[in-house]
Amino acid sequence: MNLLVKGARVIDPSKKLDKKIDILIENGKIAKLSQNILSKKANVKVIDAKGKVVIPGIIDMHTHLREPGREDEETIATGTRAAAAGGVTSVVCMPNTQPVIDNQAQVELILNKAQKEGLVNVFVVGAITKASKGEELAPIGELQRAGAVAISDDGNPVMNSQIMRRALEYSKMFKLPVISHCEDLDLSKDGVMNEGYNSTILGLRGIPTESEEIMIARDIKLAQMTGGYLHIAHVSSKDSVNLIRKAKKQKIKVSCETCPHYFTLSDDAVVTFDTNTKIKPPLRTKEDIRAIKQGIKDGTIDCIATDHAPHLDMEKNQEYELAPFGIIGLETLVPLIITELVDKKVLSLPEAIKKVTINPARVLNLKKGTLSVGSNADLTIIDLNLEKTISTFMSKSKNSPFIGRKLKGFAILTMVNGKIAMQDGKISK
Amino acid sequence: MRLKRKDLLGLEDLDAKEIELILKTAKPFKELFTRSIKKVPTLRGKTVVNLFYEPSTRTKASFELAEKRLSADVLNISVPTSSVVKGETLIDTGKTIEAMMADFVVIRHSMAGAPHLLAKEIKSSVINAGDGTHEHPTQALLDMFTMKEKKGTLKGLRVILIGDILHSRVARSNIWGLTKMGAKVTVVGPATLIPSKIEKMGVDVSYHLEEVISKADVIYTLRIQKERQKQHLFPSLREYTELYGINTARLKMMKKNVIIMHPGPMNRGIEISSDVADGPHSVITEQITNGIAIRMAILYLLSGGETRELTR
Numbered sequence: 001m002n003l004l005v006k007g008a009r010v011i012d013p014s015k016k017l018d019k020k021i022d023i024l025i026e027n028g029k030i031a032k033l034s035q036n037i038l039s040k041k042a043n044v045k046v047i048d049a050k051g052k053v054v055i056p057g058i059i060d061m062h063t064h065l066r067e068p069g070r071e072d073e074e075t076i077a078t079g080t081r082a083a084a085a086g087g088v089t090s091v092v093c094m095p096n097t098q099p100v101i102d103n104q105a106q107v108e109l110i111l112n113k114a115q116k117e118g119l120v121n122v123f124v125v126g127a128i129t130k131a132s133k134g135e136e137l138a139p140i141g142e143l144q145r146a147g148a149v150a151i152s153d154d155g156n157p158v159m160n161s162q163i164m165r166r167a168l169e170y171s172k173m174f175k176l177p178v179i180s181h182c183e184d185l186d187l188s189k190d191g192v193m194n195e196g197y198n199s200t201i202l203g204l205r206g207i208p209t210e211s212e213e214i215m216i217a218r219d220i221k222l223a224q225m226t227g228g229y230l231h232i233a234h235v236s237s238k239d240s241v242n243l244i245r246k247a248k249k250q251k252i253k254v255s256c257e258t259c260p261h262y263f264t265l266s267d268d269a270v271v272t273f274d275t276n277t278k279i280k281p282p283l284r285t286k287e288d289i290r291a292i293k294q295g296i297k298d299g300t301i302d303c304i305a306t307d308h309a310p311h312l313d314m315e316k317n318q319e320y321e322l323a324p325f326g327i328i329g330l331e332t333l334v335p336l337i338i339t340e341l342v343d344k345k346v347l348s349l350p351e352a353i354k355k356v357t358i359n360p361a362r363v364l365n366l367k368k369g370t371l372s373v374g375s376n377a378d379l380t381i382i383d384l385n386l387e388k389t390i391s392t393f394m395s396k397s398k399n400s401p402f403i404g405r406k407l408k409g410f411a412i413l414t415m416v417n418g419k420i421a422m423q424d425g426k427i428s429k
Numbered sequence: 430m431r432l433k434r435k436d437l438l439g440l441e442d443l444d445a446k447e448i449e450l451i452l453k454t455a456k457p458f459k460e461l462f463t464r465s466i467k468k469v470p471t472l473r474g475k476t477v478v479n480l481f482y483e484p485s486t487r488t489k490a491s492f493e494l495a496e497k498r499l500s501a502d503v504l505n506i507s508v509p510t511s512s513v514v515k516g517e518t519l520i521d522t523g524k525t526i527e528a529m530m531a532d533f534v535v536i537r538h539s540m541a542g543a544p545h546l547l548a549k550e551i552k553s554s555v556i557n558a559g560d561g562t563h564e565h566p567t568q569a570l571l572d573m574f575t576m577k578e579k580k581g582t583l584k585g586l587r588v589i590l591i592g593d594i595l596h597s598r599v600a601r602s603n604i605w606g607l608t609k610m611g612a613k614v615t616v617v618g619p620a621t622l623i624p625s626k627i628e629k630m631g632v633d634v635s636y637h638l639e640e641v642i643s644k645a646d647v648i649y650t651l652r653i654q655k656e657r658q659k660q661h662l663f664p665s666l667r668e669y670t671e672l673y674g675i676n677t678a679r680l681k682m683m684k685k686n687v688i689i690m691h692p693g694p695m696n697r698g699i700e701i702s703s704d705v706a707d708g709p710h711s712v713i714t715e716q717i718t719n720g721i722a723i724r725m726a727i728l729y730l731l732s733g734g735e736t737r738e739l740t741r
Contacts, residue, residue, distance in 0.1 A: 195625050196625050196626055197625070197626040197629045197630075199624070199625065200624040200625050200626055200627050200629075200630070201441065201601065201630065202541055202542070202563055203541040203560070203561050203562035203563030203564070203598060203601060204541050204542075204561075204562075204563070205562075206624075206625060208625075272545075273541070273542030273545050273546060314518075317518075317520060317546075318518055318519060318520070318546070319519060319538070319540040319542060319543050319546060320540065320541060320542045320546075321540045321541070321561070322540070
């Protein structure tokens with residue numbers, strides 16, 4: 001069936017497009033963008049999007065789908081449903097599953113399952129090193145041939161600088177970005193929250209920002225040395241932003257992402273011992289939030305990703321030190337961007353959309369993030385005025401620090417390859 | 430006046446009036462100890478569970494005596510003998526205790542925030558008997574009671590806390606309590622054992638003991654744990670003692686009426702020399718006696734008791 005999205009404000013930063021225009025979708029592809037397309041053909045279903053915003057389908061470049069290994073927390077089926085519910089049409093899943101995605105067979109397993117059970121597009125990140133142990137390079141060429149779009153040992157840093165150097169050098173041949181989880185494990189050891197006043201009064205062991213910044217500085221030097229493609233995951237601190245800004249000025253090939261929680265919550269949120277504030281890197285200070293917003297504004301921070309990390313209630317509902325790191329984020333991505341960045345005038349709406357569409361597509365060389373004629377019809381419709389209090393999730397897990405928070409601006413329709421995956425909160429079968 | 434709260438989790442949450450109330454209420458309980466019959470029927474029919482996830486001698490004994498002198502029924506659960514070793518979660522253990530209709534749960538735990546988690550989940554009153562490196566409110570209250578008894582008032586009192594501030598729940602609770610009561614607190618220790626941004630709690634920081642001890646009314650030295658040395662926090666116990674040990678030579682630099690305190694257990698010859706620990710300035714054994722009175726006062730106030738009824 002063909003679809004016609006009518007009456008919406010269409011924003012596509014990849015084409016610097018921002019106007020009221022209709023979109024015709026035929027055979028799963030964008031067929032035509034034009035004013036007043038008439039729906040004469042019998043086989044056209046009209047989607048009335050008057051007063052709404054249509055954007056290219058959102059790409060979340062940092063998702064943990066947990067399959068294989070922790071299907072009790074999330075699966076490809078439930079994770080992609082959570083994505084659809086949040087307006088995300090493509091997820092890029094991290095390889096820290098059990099076993100780690102460090103060979104061709106693992107990549108194919110994910111892609112095959114996603115084909116059968118996934119509701120949105122799934123892209124796979126392969127490991128940098130075997131079993132993400134940081135000791136030996138994974139077969140990076142093989143991973144790419146199998147379909148991996150980047151490599152990362154996310155969840156862990158590559159502590160050995162020589163191995164990181166080799167990874168950046170070797171992956172350069174394949175133009176494959178290396179996504180770095182920057183954490184000096186000796187500095188962060190046993191830490192559970194940001195080191196500062198709050199960790200002092202709570203008596204919880206701190207993780208200093210330097211744990212992140214030292215590794216970012218190292219990786220930038222290695223990227224400069226090797227000419228490799230470096231992408232820094234989940235940037236959380238002020239000086240991390242400063243280091244990356246400086247590197248970009250020096251024309252080093254580095255890009256980065258932050259997550260909604262790093263521009264929304266500070267470590268003040270930890271004082272109740274709510275384990276849904278336990279994340280790596282940890283929530284930082286208000287000063288860091290200001291710097292992250294500045295980095296988003298001036299373009300130092302290219303992308304916004306969720307770092308969707310599902311964990312069971314059972315795992316989270318225990319002593320702070322025992323609870324695992326991570327929070328879910330697919331279903332709160334859009335409203336947090338609208339509420340915290342657009343409504344607070346950090347970014348214009350088109351600038352904000354860029355960070356979750358064409359920018360991640362460019363970092364990962366995906367043919368996504370655009371509404372160009374002929375491209376796959378992935379799009380998201382947003383109601384900027386829709387207000388909701390966060391309470392329920394499509395994700396299998398509920399570990400969100402935003403439960404009970406009133407947010408504005410939600411996805412009301414998610415279209416993947418010309419098929420409606422979510423409409424008005426309802427997921428398609 | 431009553432204490433209008435279900436739990437006692439830390440001194441960060443208490444205001445000066447509440448602290449004052451607890452200190453005042455402990456007084457008549459202490460007077461009770463001089464009688465031949467040291468028991469009152471205040472908590473008859475109430476059940477107190479002492480849930481200890483960490484080894485403790487004095488805190489546990491002190492709570493148990495306080496509970497028994499109030500005529501409560503007491504149940505002790507400690508980790509090695511409980512189902513915790515079978516992998517039961519804190520919340521499940523708490524629910525089990527709640528189902529046994531416990532009125533109070535006194536909890537000691539190696540992790541910060543464990544009493545807070547328990548307090549959220551169960552109806553029983555929860556008393557924090559020390560959680561990780563976070564708080565140890567009853568210890569700080571007994572310390573303040575002792576200081577007040579010896580010095581008359583806490584306002585303007587110069588207190589020096591010495592040692593491993595980073596890992597000390599006793600230090601944190603004392604800082605909250607003392608600063609709220611108007612005392613001037615200085616923390617002294619090696620830079621590696623002074624936590625980040627502690628000045629924001631309203632204390633002064635010094636790394637040099639001898640520069641600050643002459644002004645102190647109270648010297649409070651903390652236990653140094655030997656394993657910290659292995660974490661590269663200081664080079665050797667010998668060097669620690671040289672820099673921060675309280676001994677007779679240093680006592681001579683202090684005020685004539687200074688009091689010396691320690692939460693116990695002491696490492697004699699390391700953070701404190703034996704002659705000082707046992708000398709005339711030491712109030713270490715009185716801290717222990719006062720601990721029982723303070724814990725009786727807390728149990729009494731949390732069960733809804735009023736000071737007026739007590740003094741009548």
